[in-house]
Amino acid sequence: MADQDLLIRESRSDSPDIPAMRALPANIEAEAAFLGAVLIDNRVVEELNVPVAPEHFFEPLHQRVFERVLALLERNAVVTPVTLKPYFEADEALKELGGITYLARLTADGQGLLAPRELAQQIYDLALLRELVSVGRGLVEGALDTSESVAPMEQIEHAEAELFRVAEGATSESQAESFGVSTHKALGMIEKAINSGGNISGKTTGLASINEKIGGLHDSDLIILAGRPGMGKSSLATNIAFNCADRLLRDQRDEIEDGQSVGAPVALFSLEMSADQLATRILAEQAEISSEKLRMGKISREEFQQLSFASQRLAELPLFIDDTPALTIAGLRTRARRLKRRHGIGLIVVDYLQLMQGSKRNQDNRVNEISEISRGLKTLAKELEVPVIALSQLSRAVEQREDKRPMLSDLRESGSIEQDADMVWFIYREDYYIAAREPKVPAGDDDVAAHEAHAAWASEMERVHGLAELIVAKQRHGATGKVRLRFEPRITRFSDLADEDRRGGYDYD
Template identity: 35%
Template sequence: MSLLALQAEQVIVGCCLQGQILLEQIDGLRPDAFAGESHREAFAAILGSWSQGLPVDPVRLQDLLRDRGTAREELGYWIACSDSGFSVALLPGHIARVREMAARRALLATADRIAALAHEGGDIGEQIAAASAAVAELSQEQGEKRGLRVMADVVRDFLPEFGKRFEPKQDGVPTGFRDLDAVLHQMRPGNLVLVAARPAMGKTSFAMQIATREAERGGAVAVFSQEMADLELAARMFSSVGRIPLEGINRGELSSDDHERFASAVSRLQGLKLFIDDQPAQRLADIRTKVQRLRRRHPLSLVVIDYLQLMEGTPSKSSNRNSEIEQISRGLKAMAKELGCPVIALSQLNRDLERRPNKRPVLSDLRDSGAIEQDADIVLMLYRDEVYNPDSPDKGTAEVLIRKHRQGATGVVRLSWQGAYTSFGDLAPGWVEREAETSAGRAYAFND
């Protein structure tokens, strides 16, 4: 099959030279989509002249090409293109043909790059990651680019989606914590949700409770645990779900009641579509490949990554860890949109916050890169005062600080904390602190 569309290119150039079409009718076509070198140079010259508000006929085109030193055809060729009698009404079909052949040539070039990687020496994991990145880059380049849209079209597309929000079952994922869901409503498809905390605050337990509840709702959940082994995670899940002290599970010392609760937890957990990968230091390309493979078998509703700073970036001579984390963060957001489900990424916080009198974290405490804050749709930060103050009056409770919520309110939600089960829970109704900026500062209102 030929990957050239030289006749279609000739028609497009000819229609431009006829002076019967406008710039917007070209529909964003770029010169690099043309395979014929003379056609490519001519189309670039035409677009340049149009951008200055100047029309182009065959004579002017030839002058432009000569000025650029790219005149590869005689004037008669452009006159023939202009006088060929092609119908402007058929122009969209010719544009589509040129675009298709350009995409096929790009696909072939990507395949050649991947074939060259296969013949090179070096680490096979890095080469597979590079191949995956090349395919992802091609997919992004060839994705639909809608450009400017009139508001009537935006409203038309928004109304059906808005109507779905009033249906009993939404397509998002709840956290399962009553007061937190009252503020967030749901984690929506394509959301990147960041859960950040200092060590020992319970961020892994918090994320795993959300993951378990979503799996119990019937969703398929993928968990990438890069710090904790899958059996260690399982022990925590049995403790949380079965209300069994984690220390007893780890020591193998269970009461008769614990044995019954353990059996109940087994029946609850073993049938869930909850998939755990505990391979450490994974690359984003590896994770994307695995979730895409899983998605072919089970429609994914949630992905959890524990934690972001343990992921391996793609280093270059000019990169540092901050730029690698920025690359990973943006890749996770792109993956969430690509999968059409929320991605929860756990994150560390800078230890500098522990030097402050008030150790409640803020966005500037995010470790390694400010891009994490920019890419995330929701940023939740966990704080338990008893970690720093063992005699705290707030012992047994935790604060979920909603530091960023792209589609709604920020504020503070209080949860209970049962350390024996490494488990969070709902408090009595009324512990949602909704934050509002006023001229006098921040005001808080409590739900009744």
């Protein structure tokens, strides 16, 4: 909290409208009345509507008194001026106010009992204002101090983090809630799943087969989506981000309340691809035009018209792309808080985890740095109460095995990724590996064995072409398993398979 002595702020001599001296916002009388109410009836502390703590009091003596009150209540002792006496007989500040008789005077009129909750609210609100003054003063002092290295962006990130802490910190403190409140929330999730047609109690992925397996993306969850290069993990993450944002847009047009929608505004932090590259990929998918043809400008007039229609339809899409390179975990959290405050984002996608940076203290140790980043992403998911999907690389150990399907031990650089994640998904495409094993096409008709080998390869390739597996290797909310999907590499789109092709998709354990 801010300094507890009176804050004297010098104003500029040429600004007569600003007082030369200004005290921090406080109400000593309200603090005294509240303490009096607590000393008369200890149950007052249990019935507060705000989390009042000793540091919220402006008067240092009141801080010490309330701290001692809480300590005694923790031991199930009855707290009165008499039981407090031994702890304050040598307190110099109390002696200046008349000694132990000051504690008795707090309970003299009992006016605090008339409105203890209102007094607590005022004490808490004034403490927040003092904290705000402290943040502002620190920001000004930091901006004026150029004696060391000047890093304005770091100062802005720090200021935003501090402001968010003041705005959300204490009021969002985790407190024990009754079982009735918890069951009410659970019933709300179940009702949402029923209203959505079943299977989704969180945010939608836009892919029915994945929703059926995981029940949607749940708030406060960290989902790790991993795969070897070329598997399409960025494509799947982009597809999910688009599907979730598009579902909200469609529900809004159908006049469905945002709270009842399984869609949400999405923040996509792309540390690998630029915003325009991602936009091109999404446009290509929606217009069903090859992204390669788009980049090279090899499209017909009809295809350009398709692209124009898709662009108009997506103009209002609540999808926000941040392509800032080499983001630190602190910088990402700052940007995410800002997007949450301004646009109410309900899903965060990070592409990808290994391109982020930790704090300077861990940059010499990559394992510790990755651990810090994964913990930071989980903390962000809980702090903003949104699901976070973070893409991750896999180690090359996958390539050394005959069966290329990834396992949890393949997560690269840190076991903390698996530990911090609520779900771990692996994307696997068998056709990628079979395509790499294509035998040489025989030049003539004489080499029968070579023709047979190539025909066998072509048959195997036809069997798996365009198929993908999403392996759910860890899930706190349910069973593990695999989901079969279709992948169209031409437009980088994942989609559900027909029902008969999806059967047997959950036999992985």
